[in-house]
Amino acid sequence: MNTSIVGKQFELTEAIKGYIEGGFDSLSKYSLDIISARAVITADEKKGRKGFGVELIINLAHMDTVVIKQKEKDLYAAVDLAVERAKKVLRRHHDKVTAHRTKTEETPSVKEVAEKIDGVDEIVPMELDLYKPMEIEEALEKLKESGRQFLVFNDQEAKLRVLYKRTDEKFGLY
Structure with missing residues (x-):
């Protein structure tokens, strides 16, 4: 997985980069083919209030790009919330791919089940x-x-x- 962390109007420290990379690493547990992940960190000041924006862009093979935007007063809280939202999206996609039957897999008929059973009445x-x-x-x-x-x-x-x-x-x- 290619990762990219960019700061706009904000200088990134090694601690912040490490924290975001740890969040990206936690996304790999869903066994999805993640091609790349990009984080764009912005600092905003409106009406005298400081805030941070985090935008996560995750490119998956065989799926559209996932884009998550999160704004908070605290940078670490914004990263945490954005990563949790990304985990939720990836978990739902993983469950859809692995657990649910596709439309081509139909429930077998009684006759088909009877033909598959060996050694049983x-x-x-x-x-x-x-x-x-x-x-x-x-x-x-x-x-x-x-x-x-x-x-x-x-x-x-x-x-x-x-x-x-x-x-x-x-x-x-x-």
Whole structure:
């Protein structure tokens, strides 16, 4: 990472340069490809008040340039706030790049997951017959005939229900 520290209307000391370079070094922890970082320090005096302005310009590969401007009465406070804001921007970009799925990576379907699982009981995707409401007795008969462990259906009041076989050979209803 190329770094540049410039003072406008202000003479930079080695202590200030070292402090700003330490702030730049803390930005490298996000593992982003930072091409260059530049700090422009200005001293302002308006209405008898002294103040300092810090402008950080960070060039990233494959991303637009990040520009952060911060003004404070104290130079070190201005540098700290500007570096914290830069960390926030870089952290958000890092999280976006590493944690979030891109649009090309879609959630796999049940069938795709079933095909990828080796050594596990076979997963068979099924369509649910939820379209017409059923009486509980009708669902019980359908479950007995099918030999399955459970049946999902809508009852006459349009509630989603689950009828299942228990281990004691009785049936349960959610």
